[in-house]
Amino acid sequence: MVFKRLLGSLGVGGPTVDTVLHPGAVLPGAIVTGQVELKGGEADFDIDQVSLELLARVEVEHYGGESEGTVAFDRFTVGGGFRLAAGEQRSVPFGLTVPWETPITELYGQPLGIVLGVRTELAVSGAKDKGDLDQLMVRPLPAQEAVLEALGQLGFGFRSADLEYGRIGGTGQRLPFYQEIELTPGPQYAHAMRELEVTFLANPGGMEVVLEADKPGGFFSAGHDAINRHVVSHDGVPHRDWKEVVDAWLRQLIATHGHHTVPAPYEHGAPYASHGHDGHHSHGSHGTPDGHHGGHQRSGPSTGTVVAAGAAGLAVGVAGGLVAAEVVDEVGDFMEGDEE
Structure with missing residues (x-):
């Protein structure tokens, strides 16, 4: 164009x-x-x-x-x-x-x-x-594609993708905005989350993967969000079982209460760790644009983009031809x- x-x-x-x-x-x-x-x-x-x-x-x-x-x-x-x-x-x-x-x-x-x-x-x-x-x-980078492919194999489907102005606290984010990829949960996770948001923060050594689950409430508790963060290297992407890795991330996200730390495999300015936060926001639409906690307002698909997950991996689906035009x-x- x-x-x-x-x-x-x-x-x-x-x-x-x-x-x-x-x-x-x-x-x-x-x-x-x-x-x-x-x-x-x-x-x-x-x-x-x-x-x-x-x-x-x-x-x-x-x-x-x-x-x-x-x-x-x-x-x-x-x-x-x-x-x-x-x-x-x-x-x-x-x-x-x-x-x-x-x-x-x-x-x-x-x-x-x-x-x-x-x-x-x-x-x-x-x-x-x-x-x-x-x-x-x-x-996407190979590591990004591998994570998304694994999510597709686990039954997740894309709902939308957008860019949010703000910063993700506690990460190495450099740009003034970040990307959120919103997914519908696979059947085995649907009881524990209504939606999953994925953010990639890449750098020359690897990338951080920020996962946020919108958890439903129970009889005596309100719904809330759970967040964890993982660090992966660009090296050795083809040799990892990403379905197993991502499933472990999701199970930690569902079960996490408090704070978890895992040694980071690379450095980018300072070592990063994998963290789990249950119900405590620290970034952008997971808070406010300045990185402080605020009311969480989820936005629907701004462009009508709809992506469906296939059994063999992720397959991008267009709902009634609406996506391309929009x-x-x-x-x-x-x-x-x-x-x-």
Whole structure:
């Protein structure tokens, strides 16, 4: 998807920009490549800087409810310091390393309704203007896919995926938002939880997996949320029995009362451990955007994305063809709204 836009602040006759990302989804922590195509206007212009910005459409929870906004989560300078002659065509190639925590936008080639974009900004003759905006597609890391596949084998089904503005307390989170993947429980876990939310926080050494279960109440107790956190390495993913590993995580999540610590297999700034918290929130929609405990408001599928689990693993299902159309609308709204 490519958008061409005349640089508004320069008026008619100014240069145009067309950013083209090389096709295909990128992995978190990997390099996305492409080129910025510039075409000179009716006069010569000094191109001071060519910059690219990574954007995400996120949900923000507050006491008045919930709203959506656009967050820039990384920025790169890819060129500049040259004169673009009238009518001249010039290509500026680039390679950007996307952050390890970049959320996944697709699973098995099917969109999840997460909207990311790459926006081009030019600093031209002392004036700055937003230019082209293109959709960025991200596929899961092997460890992320292994966890999701195991959940599918255990009978879980995807309900929706969204991005929540805020921080997860006690983790190594770096971005100002995090991804929540909401799942319906498998039959053997349905008595103990109404919903499971999964968050991945990846870094070069591995990733944290944050699990939150919405537990039903009993005759004499109200429903509450249970949270635990696990750390896995990127190494040796194909050699682990992920179904067994994830089942153990879930059983700990169901049974946990208090705090559990497990030695972390790698370091990222400081060693991490696997924790279990029963009914005590410490992050984002699991609390408030600043990471403090608050009223928990669960949001439904913002884009109508529905995913079903198959017996042989996860299979992305579309309910009545609604998902694809709504995802396209969401992308269009994101692109058009950000240009204004």
